[in-house]
Amino acid sequence: MTNVVIPLYEGVTPLDFTGPYQLLYALEGMNIKLAALGTNEIVADGITFGGLSDLDRIEACDVLLVPGGLGCIAALETPQFLAALQRLALGATYVTSVCTGSLILAAAGLLDKRRAACHWAFRELLATFGAIPDPGRIVRDGNRITGGGVVTGIDFALSLIADLRGEEAAQRAQLLVEYAPNPPFEAGTPETAPKPVLEAVNGRLSSAIAEAERRIAIVAERLRTVR
Amino acid sequence: MTNVVIPLYEGVTPLDFTGPYQLLYALEGMNIKLAALGTNEIVADGITFGGLSDLDRIEACDVLLVPGGLGCIAALETPQFLAALQRLALGATYVTSVCTGSLILAAAGLLDKRRAACHWAFRELLATFGAIPDPGRIVRDGNRITGGGVVTGIDFALSLIADLRGEEAAQRAQLLVEYAPNPPFEAGTPETAPKPVLEAVNGRLSSAIAEAERRIAIVAERLRTVR
Numbered sequence: 001m002t003n004v005v006i007p008l009y010e011g012v013t014p015l016d017f018t019g020p021y022q023l024l025y026a027l028e029g030m031n032i033k034l035a036a037l038g039t040n041e042i043v044a045d046g047i048t049f050g051g052l053s054d055l056d057r058i059e060a061c062d063v064l065l066v067p068g069g070l071g072c073i074a075a076l077e078t079p080q081f082l083a084a085l086q087r088l089a090l091g092a093t094y095v096t097s098v099c100t101g102s103l104i105l106a107a108a109g110l111l112d113k114r115r116a117a118c119h120w121a122f123r124e125l126l127a128t129f130g131a132i133p134d135p136g137r138i139v140r141d142g143n144r145i146t147g148g149g150v151v152t153g154i155d156f157a158l159s160l161i162a163d164l165r166g167e168e169a170a171q172r173a174q175l176l177v178e179y180a181p182n183p184p185f186e187a188g189t190p191e192t193a194p195k196p197v198l199e200a201v202n203g204r205l206s207s208a209i210a211e212a213e214r215r216i217a218i219v220a221e222r223l224r225t226v227r
Numbered sequence: 228m229t230n231v232v233i234p235l236y237e238g239v240t241p242l243d244f245t246g247p248y249q250l251l252y253a254l255e256g257m258n259i260k261l262a263a264l265g266t267n268e269i270v271a272d273g274i275t276f277g278g279l280s281d282l283d284r285i286e287a288c289d290v291l292l293v294p295g296g297l298g299c300i301a302a303l304e305t306p307q308f309l310a311a312l313q314r315l316a317l318g319a320t321y322v323t324s325v326c327t328g329s330l331i332l333a334a335a336g337l338l339d340k341r342r343a344a345c346h347w348a349f350r351e352l353l354a355t356f357g358a359i360p361d362p363g364r365i366v367r368d369g370n371r372i373t374g375g376g377v378v379t380g381i382d383f384a385l386s387l388i389a390d391l392r393g394e395e396a397a398q399r400a401q402l403l404v405e406y407a408p409n410p411p412f413e414a415g416t417p418e419t420a421p422k423p424v425l426e427a428v429n430g431r432l433s434s435a436i437a438e439a440e441r442r443i444a445i446v447a448e449r450l451r452t453v454r
Contacts, residue, residue: 015249015404018274022242022377025272034274041277045252047245047261048278050268099405120405137409149405150249154378159411171414171424176431177242178326178347178376180415181408182364184386187398188407197398204403 011071068099119149238298295326303334346376
């Protein structure tokens with residue numbers, strides 16, 4: 001049995017974890033727990049996720065998978081949340097994240113001097129916590145596997161499954177969910193998106209990025225004093 | 228405001244709708260409702276979705292988006308569920324589905340003599356209800372837009388967004404969720420998957436397909452008598 005724990009929090013991005021969840025769920029012998037601190041229900045982008053496990057009561061896991069979302073900032077400002085991740089990471093075979101989930105891992109001190117992926121717009125913030133921002137879509141450094149933004153989690157999951165159960169298991173999961181992508185547009189990265197598209201998205205995210213920078217600097221300073 | 232209704236049921240596949248949901252949610256002016264019949268909570272592949280709207284109380288929508296999953300058979304055996312879809316489809320600008328959601332639309336008489344996509348393993352069952360199975364990943368026939376299996380829903384959603392709001396809006400959503408797929412394996416379709424992988428997945432699905440065939444034949448016969 002492979003035990004996977006996915007810690008959720010208010011403002012997590014649903015697709016960051018429902019993508020990987022669906023692929024991992026396709027395997028035999030998986031025990032995947034969605035968990036949260038002090039609540040069994042989380043609202044994320046308008047979707048209510050219920051029946052969550054109590055993060056503090058989960059003793060151990062083989063895979064820790066931290067999803068991202070704009071709520072990651074509040075999550076990494078919560079010492080009890082970081083402590084739960086540190087505790088679970090100690091015994092985990094793989095410590096992983098999707099999207100801005102890597103900022104949470106980094107704030108928990110779990111990516112010190114390690115290369116890590118992140119959503120493209122928030123990637124450089126990793127350095128504030130001593131991690132090394134990497135533009136890769138799936139970045140491996142020791143037993144840390146981090147994926148890029150949101151949908152990147154699907155490729156990340158296939159790669160993780162290949163590690164856990166071999167390439168054929170990953171291919172079976174891929175066929176089951178008919179993952180043969182053929183996007184009608186080529187706008188998925190800042191490098192390929194048409195300039196007006198990039199400018200619009202940067203404009204939309206600019207206040208969120210500025211706010212994240214400000215709050216992350218405070219957390220990083222507090223952690224430097226403590227550690 | 229664009230009103231989207233996503234009818235859920237026990238045994239729906241989470242990624243069938245969380246993929247499209249996340250992309251649609253990236254747009255301004257969207258009102259996306261997850262709904263169900265007679266319950267505000269659905270458990271799907273181990274994930275509890277709460278806070279659902281009452282499907283029977285939703286008056287109208289612009290986009291009806293029916294996800295698939297193994298529970299689609301029980302859903303299409305439920306006359307009240309089909310009636311709700313027929314009612315909403317009447318006023319909808321787009322009547323759509325992902326994966327085996329097209330079997331439900333077909334059972335509701337909403338794909339008569341129309342081409343439609345479906346999960347590859349269940350596609351031929353569309354013909355039992357008078358729809359025309361189409362191997363395309365995104366199939367358009369009039370205002371019906373149907374997507375193939377599970378992850379195909381992401382490409383489907385980009386295509387739908389281009390219709391609703393133009394190509395640039397679709398590209399902005401694509402960049403926001405960093406959708407630049409690069410699967411580590413080429414096993415997402417029966418045509419590209421290695422033979423042992425296809426055989427294993429066919430083996431795993433064979434009883435579900437046989438069961439679906441049996442039950443769908445009964446529903447189709449009953450509908451022929453009624454209509």
